[in-house]
Amino acid sequence: MRITLLFLLPLAVYAQSDAGIAQGRAAFRGNCAFCHGLNAQGGRGPNLVSAPLHHGDTDSDLKNSIKNGIPGTPMPAFSGFGDDELDHLVKFLRSLSGAAAPKTTLSGDAKAGRDVYEKNGCAGCHRIGLSGSVFGPDLTRIGAARPVEYLRESIVKPSADIAPEWEGVTVVDNAGKRTTGVRINEDTFTLQLRTMAQKFASFSKQELRTLSYEKKSLMPAYEKLAPADLDNLLAYLATLAGGAGNTVVKEVETRR
Template identity: 45%
Template sequence: MRTLTALAIGWITCVALVSAQNPERRPRPLPSNLPETSPFTSATDLEIGRKLYQGRCGHCHGQSGEGGRGAVLNAGNFRRGGSDRELFVTIRNGIPNTEMPGAFNLPDIEIWRVVGYVQQLARQGTAERSAGDAVAGAMVYQKNGCATCHRIDAAGGFIGPDLTDIGAKRALRYLRESIVDPSADIPLDYRLVSVTDRRGRNVSGIHLNEDEYSIHLRDIDGNLRSFMKTELTGITLPRQSLMPAYASLPPVDVENLVAYLSSLRPARRP
């Protein structure tokens, strides 16, 4: 199996060309006179914003902004800025290299209405607090070797998601589920793929990208691997996480670990 440097460059070029030919999937230029505050704040605007949010955003962020696979929105803390204008830009253009897509096809007036409803959630909501002990949870994290795959402040592995600010991004219930049943909701950037070559050798890792001719993954040692599909006899995408389930952990350890992860925010940590 050989490294496909030229093919990788070609793949990137193709992606760029496809993006150029599909401008509706690219961020639109911002209006030159974009206001700092939303011009659409009536009760009708907020009701329309609520319906848009629940239909487009609630699946990831929670119907009340409590978070899920998307960031918590009802605690009043927004990592990319919480002004109306900043929220408008984030919703309109999305966040590159994350699962947060841009609302490329949504009219600006409707984006403003979603902004208004998100601000309402931020004012009315309260941040969840775990009943666990964050300091004890840090010990659970170390004892169970979580740093082998995950990293916090650049310390740790690269196979699993970066947990540096996970407390600001995920709700308690999502953190808890991710510990005891990680395969229940696998982040798109961490889907498992397994390939088998003509000699029967198997390589598993994180699916990075794929086209008609090749597939690229990051193996469990963190190495980037590229394969021509003509060299392979099988490609499978198991619906399971590389992370083992910790359902057998004592409930108190699970809750303490949840408390520790929830404390990992841009602000101070225990």
């Protein structure tokens, strides 16, 4: 199914002259580029051009993702868009998927990548499906939610882009005790953190000696991973699209 589509994609190039593309590009810049990147190659949202789509490849699948959003993810519903606007957006996206679009090639081996994940203690902070820790973001659907280049940066340079809800906070109480965690809640008088031990800690701000917001990620930078291990790890993460942990590896094997 995916393979057939790849053969058909160059056909979409004929639409390049269509006026709708320019309108689609403008709508995309205004509404979508913030998350998907100017040329839809991905950013905080996934690559929409050269990677396999997780919510369907047909024009009507795309329109459905746009109009209804993807519930439970940051992808908002653009319910105000009419049929014309949806057509233009899809034409614009198709115009990018011609032969010129660089393909994201994953050279790594997803199965070996799962071992890299286990050996490096990722599960001590992350959850996939039902296993692991809830200290850091849930990675169950990370392959559907982020482009590979973003994932690479997340591992090697985690401080480069931290979503506000994952910023770390360190407090020192009046007795000198230091606690670091992810902020769960904060108001004028109190602060709640989730610590790495997955415990909740509540503080009255009056009782704190210092309260500092970290610019550095709470995730260690894995700069020293061997390049082959990193490639394998990325191949593994790319398979994570919401299925149960053991069925997804199969998916990438058929995709490669």
